[in-house]
Amino acid sequence: MTTATRTRSSAELIGAEEPVLAHNYHPLPVVVARAEGAWVEDVEGRRYLDMLAGYSALNFGHRHPALIEAAHRQLDRLTLTSRAFHNDRLAEFAERLAALTGLDMVLPMNTGAEAVESAVKVARKWAYDVKGVPADRATIVVAADNFHGRTTTIVSFSTDETARAGFGPFTPGFRVVPYNDLAALEAAVDDTTAAVLIEPIQGEAGVNIPDDGYLAGVRELTRRAGCLFVADEIQSGLGRTGHTLAVDHESVVPDMVLLGKALGGGIVPVSAVVARREVLGVLHPGEHGSTFGGNPLAAAVGTAVVELLETGEFQRRAAELGVVLRGGLEALVGKGVVGFRSRGLWAGVDVDPALGTGREVSERLMREGVLVKDTHGSTIRLAPPLTVRGEELRDALETLGKVLGQGG
Numbered sequence: 043m044t045t046a047t048r049t050r051s052s053a054e055l056i057g058a059e060e061p062v063l064a065h066n067y068h069p070l071p072v073v074v075a076r077a078e079g080a081w082v083e084d085v086e087g088r089r090y091l092d093m094l095a096g097y098s099a100l101n102f103g104h105r106h107p108a109l110i111e112a113a114h115r116q117l118d119r120l121t122l123t124s125r126a127f128h129n130d131r132l133a134e135f136a137e138r139l140a141a142l143t144g145l146d147m148v149l150p151m152n153t154g155a156e157a158v159e160s161a162v163k164v165a166r167k168w169a170y171d172v173k174g175v176p177a178d179r180a181t182i183v184v185a186a187d188n189f190h191g192r193t194t195t196i197v198s199f200s201t202d203e204t205a206r207a208g209f210g211p212f213t214p215g216f217r218v219v220p221y222n223d224l225a226a227l228e229a230a231v232d233d234t235t236a237a238v239l240i241e242p243i244q245g246e247a248g249v250n251i252p253d254d255g256y257l258a259g260v261r262e263l264t265r266r267a268g269c270l271f272v273a274d275e276i277q278s279g280l281g282r283t284g285h286t287l288a289v290d291h292e293s294v295v296p297d298m299v300l301l302g303k304a305l306g307g308g309i310v311p312v313s314a315v316v317a318r319r320e321v322l323g324v325l326h327p328g329e330h331g332s333t334f335g336g337n338p339l340a341a342a343v344g345t346a347v348v349e350l351l352e353t354g355e356f357q358r359r360a361a362e363l364g365v366v367l368r369g370g371l372e373a374l375v376g377k378g379v380v381g382f383r384s385r386g387l388w389a390g391v392d393v394d395p396a397l398g399t400g401r402e403v404s405e406r407l408m409r410e411g412v413l414v415k416d417t418h419g420s421t422i423r424l425a426p427p428l429t430v431r432g433e434e435l436r437d438a439l440e441t442l443g444k445v446l447g448q449g450g
């Protein structure tokens with residue numbers, strides 16, 4: 043080895059990033075070097091409870107032993123074939139993922155944005171081939187304040203100016219309606235509508251939970267209108283809310299479910315479109331693909347993730363610990379918290395703006411050994427690994443109370 047191996051401090055490493063790394067993020071000033079379960083450790087050896095869990099990509103915690111073992115086993119055998127050939131891991135992954143979600147077919151991709159892009163293409167193709175929408179006239183109805191990823195097409199239907207400004211021209215064919223408003227949705231749907239694409243809970247928007255009946259209403263409305271219901275469960279799915287999928291809270295089965303983040307076990311990027319056969323069946327060879335999508339390493343890790351979820355243990359933990367989270371937050375209302383929304387182990391917490399921005403509160407929590415992420419304004423997001431222990435969660439809530447008690 044010829045490179046210098048001197049260990050650099052957090053401050054040095056943060057400074058070293060500045061000139062060479064694109065400034066598309068504003069990370070908290072913590073430099074993580076290792077992690078286990080719900081805990082991470084920085085380069086100086088300080089430990090932090092990870093209450094963000096990679097935006098739900100780490101639902102099973104850091105380096106879950108079953109997932110690491112599955113990855114190691116696969117690394118020793120076969121990592122990539124491309125879809126030019128079959129690999130011996132993909133069929134099992136697809137079968138078990140379809141069974142887990144109650145749907146029929148799987149289109150494996152890598153990132154969340156790719157799954158969304160794929161769903162947009164599949165919905166349009168379905169509209170032309172099956173519904174009979176005239177060529178290039180298909181529309182997709184989406185919700186205001188959505189977050190579905192960062193590609194040019196996806197930001198075309200974002201309502202967040204920071205995500206959009208400077209990136210046009212945009213992809214046409216999208217209609218935006220207010221979230222949680224069935225009347226507005228009904229008014230926007232017509233003969234050209236291929237699909238309604240929504241997050242069952244809007245994560246980036248601050249864990250916006252729609253009224254009871256909204257998801258069932260979307261299902262009913264799309265069925266009546268003869269268009270597809272596409273649920274983006276990339277952040278809300280795979281145990282986070284106390285069920286396998288957030289739509290399960292209303293016993294709703296969409297036509298397409300988009301999964302990502304936790305599907306890769308925090309190890310590799312794995313995403314998927316899971317759908318009814320009549321929908322994904324519109325794709326033919328050559329019409330869509332990805333070099334890495336469905337690779338054997340991803341399939342092995344994804345299968346191990348599905349196996350964990352098949353036990354129901356993680357969904358149960360999220361539901362049970364969700365009660366602890368909710369109780370802890372209720373106790374802070376009026377004591378620095380002005381409101382919150384939570385489902386399972388997922389919460390958007392609005393702190394009193396007089397006490398600081400979400401960013402400032404996140405920095406104070408970091409100094410106390412708890413990692414969270416702010417979203418807009420004075421809202422912070424809590425999404426610990428589903429493996430977090432009750433005492434750890436209670437401690438984190440106590441720390442939040444302490445930090446808010448300290449004022450601005």
Ligand SMILES: Cc1ncc(COP(=O)(O)O)c(C=O)c1O
Nearest residue numbers: 153154155189190191274276277
């Ligand atoms: C609901 C939802 N959809 C899509 C994405 C995009 O996923 P990725 O960052 O893997 O492209 C995200 C990421 O936060 C998300 O929360």
